[in-house]
Each structure stands twice: as structure tokens, then as C-alpha cells.
Amino acid sequence: MSGADWPVSEPGPLYGGQVWTVDLALSEAGRARCAGVLSSEEETRAGRFLRAEDQARYRTSHAALRLILGLALDADPRRLRFTTGPAGKPALAGPDRGLAFNLSHSGSRALVGLSRQGPIGVDVEAVRPLPDALRIAHGHFAPDEAASLAALPAGQVEAAFFALWTRKEAVVKALGAGLSLPLADFSVSLPPDPPRLLRILGGSPRAWTLRHLEPGPGTVGAAAIASAEARLSLHALPAGWPDALP
Template sequence: MLECQVWWARRDDVRPWHVDLLNDTERARRDRYRRDADRDRFTVGVAVTRLAAGALLGVAPQEVPLDRTCPGCGAPHGRPTIAGGPHLSVSHSGDLVVVALTRGGPVGVDVEESSDRLNEGIARQLLASDEAADLRDLGRAWFRQGLLTYWTRKEAVLKATGDGLRVPLTDVRVSAPDEPPRLLSWEGRRDLPGRMTLRTLDPGPGYAACLALIDQPDPVIAERSASPGLADPGGWDAGQ
């Protein structure tokens, strides 16, 4: 049975040698970030992706054939893919970075940090009317965490399909926050609920996270810390 690896790292795991793992396109993108926090999250995400994918492929991290071509415009700012696999997804929020890799099929991962910006305005952009009603039924104490749960479930689904934010989040209906994660419906995509598997991940206090897998009904999911392997240029085995 194929395993889905979920690697957790933190922004402060970044080290100077991680920049050496980036190719020219990735370095140019890194340099365009104005804030140190954004630059560090991007660098850690690339480092984990290249180290973990390199271990799966049996190649050096710098030789992992990551492609960031945007399918819409052809510019190198799209989500990372690897021709021939493994499938991968990257997300970061606050101090956390998460990378998911699997040979089993398309994957999407999302992590979100709880914050004061999770308000009624965000809820209107995110939730269908019945989802909003379900959230209200849970009570105010559930509002922020419930909204985070909805958000990560929907984002993970859209990342798995590759649609991203081109699809309105209100078109994607998922189960209520107090229920196991499921894709219930997607307007115009009736085949997907039966093919999509969602799993709640464990990012720690103050965050919510979800994993979405297509055509992988009984996945083996291994959540691991990437921090030990990011501390030493020759120490990725310690991260496993």
C-alpha cells in the first residue's frame, strides 16, 4: 500500500545552505519576497520538497525536476510538479510549512493559522448558505476554528484537483467542522465526491490542516517532522 508522506517544518528551520538547493527560478522568486518571513517560508518549503522528493527518487535534491510552469500563462509561478511523480503539494501559514508527497495520485494539503481576520466577511466568501447555517448552529465558540476547518478542507480539495482559487470556494461543499472530513458536492463535478479522500492533519495549537487525495480511498498517511533533516546538510535521514 502506497504511503503519503506529510512533512512538517517551521519558518525558523531555515538555514543558509537551503538556498544552495534552489534553482535559478526559485532563487529569483525568493528574492522577490520583501518580507523575511515570506522569504523564509518559501525557502523552507523548497528545501523540504527537494530533500524529501530526492530521497524518494534516489537523486540529489538539486536534481529533482521541479516544474513551476503556470498552466494558464506559462510563467514559472505555478504550483510545483514533478513529471512522472511523486505527486506533491506545499502549504504554509504563520510559522508552519507543510509538504505532502505520494506516488498514489493527486494530492493537496493546506494549513491555516487562526487569526482575527477570520470574520463574517471571510465566511461569506468561503461558505455556501447551508455550511454557514451549520457553523452558526455550532455556536460562537466554534466560529473561528470551524471556519478554519472549512477553509483548509476546501483549499486542500482545490489543490488536489489543481484548480486552486480559479473556482469559487462556495461551489465546493464539505462536511461540517464537527464531522469527519468529506467532500459532499462540487457544482459541475459530480464524479469528485466519490473519488476524494480527506484526512484531518495535526499541525498543533492555533492551526488547522487538511489533506486531500484523489483515487486513494484507503491511504497510509505518515506525518513527520522535517526539522531534524533541515538542520544538517548531510542529515536528511535524521528527518525520516
């Protein structure tokens, strides 16, 4: 499903998982509203980026995260508090800690995942020319994934690489493992096969739900929930979404 097809209507109760697509290309006024809801700690982190566009992308994506979490929890986005897990994965602090979330952004597009069925990970990438896709795959992915990628017609390799990459990153982010989980320790399917976890060291691939996403023009993404057959609904923040911020 492309970003243009994602519903912008009210999401309804969060029984399983949700993935939101967010357009980060905002006006100066919209960016200013985003900065107004961030904590001092988030503002400090934004200021560490050297490029102004990276600072703006951090502020807008984290403001969108706060807005979406606030909608799910019926809470003021400014009052949400966060903590981090052992591997540094952010989590809600206090009584809302049962709601898992994850954020990813690339270019002018962000994804926000929410879940009450298990840990969730999302990843989005702007598709771009990648002449060394096969070299990267052989150096970092599982052997069966690299072989499947190399078997594709040349014209399909780049798109399949980004689909594969986002599926793997979504799994890693759901686990909160960071760099401690080598990408060769598990395998996922490649397009045109349906997204699924094929194997994972020390675990059961059947205990996972994977979803292929196309959150906006020129992008590909994925969502992974550490729960079998998890329900996942898709939503989009409407144009002018910063106006909904307090």
C-alpha cells in the same frame, strides 16, 4: 493528530500518500543550508518578496520540499527539476512526474503532501482571531457550509472556520484549479463531523479522500487526495533537518 505526535521515523515505501509536517523556525546556519539547494529560479522567486521573513519562509519551505521529494525518490534534492501544469500547479519533470506533491506554509509551519494514488493538495493555517469569519463564509463558501458554520456556538466558529477553509483549499490545490474553481461549487464537512467531500460540481464526492490535520501548536490543516479511500501516512522532519541537506 498534533504535530508533536507525528512520527519522525523513516517513512518507508510510498504506496499511497504521505503528509510531512515541517518546522520552519531555523537557525541562521540552517537557513543558509536551505538556500544552498535551491535552483536559481527559486532564488529569484524568493528575492521578489519584500519582507525578509517571507523570503526566508519561501527558501526554507522549498528546501524542505526538495529534501522530502529526494527521500521519496532516492535522489539528490539539488537535481530535482520542476514544471507547471495548465493552472500553474508545480509538478516534477521527467521520469518522476508520476509522483504528485503539494506544499503549503503558514507562519513557522509547512506541510508537504506526496501521492502516487492521485493528485494531492495540502493546506495549513495558523489559527488566529477572525471576528468576520461568518461574513467571509457567507461571501465565499457554499450556502450549506455557511449555514452550518452559523449554527455553531459562537465559541466554536473560528476553529471550525479554519478547518473548513483548509479542507476546501486542499481540494482546490489537489485539482490544480486555482481561482478557476469557485469555493461555492463544492462543499465539505465541518468539525466535529469527519472530514469528507459532500458535493462537487461535475464530479463525485466519493472519489475523494480528506484528512483533518493538526500539524503544530496553533495550526490546523487538511489533506485531500483525488482518490477514494486513499492510504495516507503522517511524518515529521526532525529538529535540525537542514543538516540532512547535501
